[in-house]
Amino acid sequence: MLEPIVVCPHAQDAQKLEVLMGQRRVHAHRILGRSRILAAIIDEAVDLTTARVLSLTENLVRVDLDSRDIIDGCTALYRRYGSARMVAEETGLPYNEVRKHIKYDRLTPVLQNMVDSGEASLDVALKVQDLTDSSVPMAQDEVKALAAGLSNMTAVQRRSVLKSKVQNPETPVTVLLKEASTEKKPRQIIVTLSPEEHRTLQLYAKQEKMTQDVAAQRLLSDALRHLVGSELSHR
Structure with a gap:
């Protein structure tokens, strides 16, 4: 001291x-x-x-x-x-x-209270606020349920729920949360790319207007399906 x-x-x-x-x-x-x-x-x-x-x-x-x-x-x-x-x-x-x-002030009082009490992280609260700001109206109890539910999910599950709510705004939040929680959790792996391979991935992601993570997942999934299909056809 x-x-x-x-x-x-x-x-x-x-x-x-x-x-x-x-x-x-x-x-x-x-x-x-x-x-x-x-x-x-x-x-x-x-x-x-x-x-x-x-x-x-x-x-x-x-x-x-x-x-x-x-x-x-x-x-x-x-x-x-x-x-x-x-x-x-x-x-x-x-x-x-x-x-x-500094985006905390954008939150509704309900979401601010959840952040203050530790019921939801600021990250989750901002995602829910962004959703309600993007013309997906929700009652306050749904907003609270969504923030609480997302707080106990992985990043992948959160994206799935938010995307589903945008596509199906009439579907109750409780239903979307339940569907996401029962889905099989995806495995995450780390892949090392050469500089040239990374540039190719960046160009593909930009062309398809998606993040590099999503682009890599799509390319890998397509390649694996093609590989499995080829092996089955030769048996």
């Missing part, structure tokens, strides 16, 4: 100091019964956004923060800078992670 905490004058009471960085060290000192702690003092009070980013950047390197803490910090900084890239530079978080966290 040799690293000093960082404090500044309290915004509402100049006679008090507010801990900006090192809350856990203060707590540990209290548990140990210590009345003194090494501290660096900032002369002026800082605004809430600055306080959040200081706390956020310190704690990111120590422990996995609660998702809501990161969301609040990223959102506050985004409102200040108006740029996800600047938030990433300020906090050290990956740019794509920042982009995800």
Whole structure:
């Protein structure tokens, strides 16, 4: 605990100091019964956004923060800078992670509550929100059921459910979730491609307007079916 905490004058009471960085060290000192702690003092009070980013950047390197803490910090900084890239530079978080966290405000209250309570991850909640935003109307109880169901599924199963809901908007969410959960789970393998083979896959995926994962799966499935068919015809 040799690293000093960082404090500044309290915004509402100049006679008090507010801990900006090192809350856990203060707590540990209290548990140990210590009345003194090494501290660096900032002369002026800082605004809430600055306080959040200081706390956020310190704690990111120590422990996995609660998702809501990161969301609040990223959102506050985004409102200040108006740029996800600047938030990433300020906090050290990956740019794509920042982009995800600042989308929290897009969620409906139901989905926000599920993220806050841990019933659904932010990733899942955003996927459900995107679905409802893309002209697939759902009642709030269906939205909640969908987010809860997707949270217990693999990425492949999630994509299957969301795709089915788009194609069959009238089908109840409970039915789609049940169908996906009873499907055989696909196996995932890692394949090493040469640079030339990878470029060919990229071109094929672009031509067919699909991701490289889906393109690779289609090509491999077609090749295996052809191989099995050829073997059967020669028996």
